[in-house]
Each structure stands twice: as C-alpha cells, then as structure tokens.
Amino acid sequence: MxxxxxxxxxxxxxxxxxxxxxxxxxxxxxxxxxxxxxxxxxxxxxxxxxxxxxxxxxxxxxxxxxxxxxxxxxxFDNFTLKRINKSKVGKSKIELADIKKPIVFITYASWCVTTQGEIPAINKLAQKYGKDVQFVVLFWDRKHDIKKIAKKFSSRVMVCYAHESYKNDSRTVGILKHTLGLPTTFFLDENLKVSDIKRAGVQVSLQKGDYQKGYALNYNAFLEGMVPFLLNKELAKEMLVIK
Structure with missing residues (x-):
C-alpha cells in the first residue's frame, strides 16, 4: 500500500x-x-x-x-449507457452491473469546464488503480459534441453519453442530471451500493496557471472517495495471506 x-x-x-x-x-x-x-x-x-x-x-x-x-x-440503479467508443468485444453499450468491480462514476457536460488538473488526475488514478476500480465518465450531451473532449481521457476511462433527445435516455437523465445536477461523482462498490457522492473537481478557487496545485487537489479528492474500495481490496489480500 x-x-x-x-x-x-x-x-x-x-x-x-x-x-x-x-x-x-x-x-x-x-x-x-x-x-x-x-x-x-x-x-x-x-x-x-x-x-x-x-x-x-x-x-x-x-x-x-x-x-x-x-x-x-x-x-444504484443499473443504468445502460452508450459508449463513445466500442469495447474490445464490440459492444457500444454497457450496463453498470456488468462491470463487476467498484466504480467511480462522474457526470459532466461538454460545456461544463473541468478544473485545472482534473482530467489528468482522473487519468493517473485510472491507470494506477484500473485493475481494482473502473472509472466511468458520463456526458450529458449528444455523441458528436463530446468526441473532442473524450480524447483527453485515458483508454482506461470508459467515456459515455446520454441526452434528452435520445431514445431510452429519459430515465437516466431524469434520475441523475435533473436531481443532483453536474458535475457529480458517485462512488459505487462492486454491487452498485452507493459509498459516497461528491461534487466532481475541487471546490476551491485556483489562480490561472496553478496546474500542479489543481492536479494534486483533484487527485486526492477522487482518491479519498476510493479509499473504502482500495481498503477492502487490501484487507482481502491480507486475509488470503493469513489463510
């Protein structure tokens, strides 16, 4: 650890x-x-x-x-999400229950500006803990509106989209976007039980160009929400060693 x-x-x-x-x-x-x-x-x-x-x-x-x-x-409800890129097995949609590991589920919109260092922090955490935790980013936009920003995320981050105008998206939009708003991060365990919910990104004012501080604050904010999942993983390993 x-x-x-x-x-x-x-x-x-x-x-x-x-x-x-x-x-x-x-x-x-x-x-x-x-x-x-x-x-x-x-x-x-x-x-x-x-x-x-x-x-x-x-x-x-x-x-x-x-x-x-x-x-x-x-x-947490077992939402079906549309992926910006198909998975390795050719699927363009994913059900959250199919992921089978804890999920950091973040909602954004293409017009919602992320804080300094936020996306790099997500990418770093996804690369470091990707075997144990799945990062899922959901944009409340049409597909063509998020293609450019989706490229900023690591391949270990599952980028999805939903919009009021798309068939079958109304329930997802109603339950998530029109209730707690955005940006919001949901920390879900492997059984989709809600561990915590936070506003995405650091909630402090940063000076322009203060990238390192923004990166560190974002990294620690997301990592804090992941602690229960990583702790359970470490404890499970310890129990296996004891046995």
Missing part, C-alpha cells in the same frame, strides 16, 4: 466504519432512484433558499447531509 493511500486509510478508516454502519442499517434495501425521489423536494427547496441568500456553507451542508443520511448505502 503506497504512502498516500496509507495516510488516507489511517485518517478515514474510523469515520468510514461509523458512517457505513449507520447509513447501511437505514438504507440497505433502498433503491437510489426511490431515495432521491423521496428526499429531493425538501432538499431542493432548502438548497435553493441557501444559495439564493448567499449561504454557500449551508448549501454544501445540505448536500452532504442528503448524501450521508439518505443516499449512502442505497443500491
């Missing part, structure tokens, strides 16, 4: 155990789409008021509370 991962494990492991035991007992059998539907109206009302009055911290608190107490531990 490398030093940066070990540090995050040491820092977050007690919190991870507490939050998982608390949220899973409440939401273990709940479908994500049902949970977001039940809780969305109140969240949107309170969140809109917070941002309208300039209370940014309150808005962030409401989002984090919604995730921690209502969405973490729910079962």
């Amino acid at each position: 490398n030093k940066s991962l070990l540090y995050l494990v040491t820092l977050l492991f007690p919190l991870f155990l507490f939050s998982q035991s608390d949220s899973l007992s409440l939401n273990d059998t709940t479908q994500f789409s049902n949970a977001i539907r039940i809780n969305l109206s109140k969240y949107k009302l309170e969140s809109a008021h917070a941002y309208r009055t300039g209370d940014i911290e309150r808005g962030k608190f409401l989002f984090d509370s919604l995730v921690q107490y209502r969405l973490a531990g729910t079962k």
Whole structure:
C-alpha cells in the first residue's frame, strides 16, 4: 500500500466504519432512484433558499447531509449507457452491473469546464488503480459534441453519453442530471451500493496557471472517495495471506 493511500486509510478508516454502519442499517434495501425521489423536494427547496441568500456553507451542508443520511448505502440503479467508443468485444453499450468491480462514476457536460488538473488526475488514478476500480465518465450531451473532449481521457476511462433527445435516455437523465445536477461523482462498490457522492473537481478557487496545485487537489479528492474500495481490496489480500 503506497504512502498516500496509507495516510488516507489511517485518517478515514474510523469515520468510514461509523458512517457505513449507520447509513447501511437505514438504507440497505433502498433503491437510489426511490431515495432521491423521496428526499429531493425538501432538499431542493432548502438548497435553493441557501444559495439564493448567499449561504454557500449551508448549501454544501445540505448536500452532504442528503448524501450521508439518505443516499449512502442505497443500491444504484443499473443504468445502460452508450459508449463513445466500442469495447474490445464490440459492444457500444454497457450496463453498470456488468462491470463487476467498484466504480467511480462522474457526470459532466461538454460545456461544463473541468478544473485545472482534473482530467489528468482522473487519468493517473485510472491507470494506477484500473485493475481494482473502473472509472466511468458520463456526458450529458449528444455523441458528436463530446468526441473532442473524450480524447483527453485515458483508454482506461470508459467515456459515455446520454441526452434528452435520445431514445431510452429519459430515465437516466431524469434520475441523475435533473436531481443532483453536474458535475457529480458517485462512488459505487462492486454491487452498485452507493459509498459516497461528491461534487466532481475541487471546490476551491485556483489562480490561472496553478496546474500542479489543481492536479494534486483533484487527485486526492477522487482518491479519498476510493479509499473504502482500495481498503477492502487490501484487507482481502491480507486475509488470503493469513489463510
């Protein structure tokens, strides 16, 4: 286990155990789409008021509370996504349940500017941990609008797209884009259970040209959400050694 991962494990492991035991007992059998539907109206009302009055911290608190107490531990819907490029076996679509390993699922749009160092950080993590975790990026755009930006991602990152005008995309758009908005990152375990949900990219202002700081902040932000998956992998290895 490398030093940066070990540090995050040491820092977050007690919190991870507490939050998982608390949220899973409440939401273990709940479908994500049902949970977001039940809780969305109140969240949107309170969140809109917070941002309208300039209370940014309150808005962030409401989002984090919604995730921690209502969405973490729910079962993510098995969405079928269209890939920008076909897989090695020639398939242009993928069901999330077919991935069979933890997923870092990020939603963007071609007109949504990523923060400095964000895509390189994703690419580096995908290359480093690709055997254990699958990165999936979903753009809320038509196919021809994302071809250029899709080339910026590593081949280890699965780039997909969905749009209101495409047949069969309305449910995916309604549940994900029109609820928590974008950019958003969903951390899903190998059984599609929601471990955490965060806003994609670092949520701090960066000076123009401050690439290294942006890269480091983005790298650590995504890695933090991956810790439970990587920790479980390391623990599984340890158990095999003990046996």
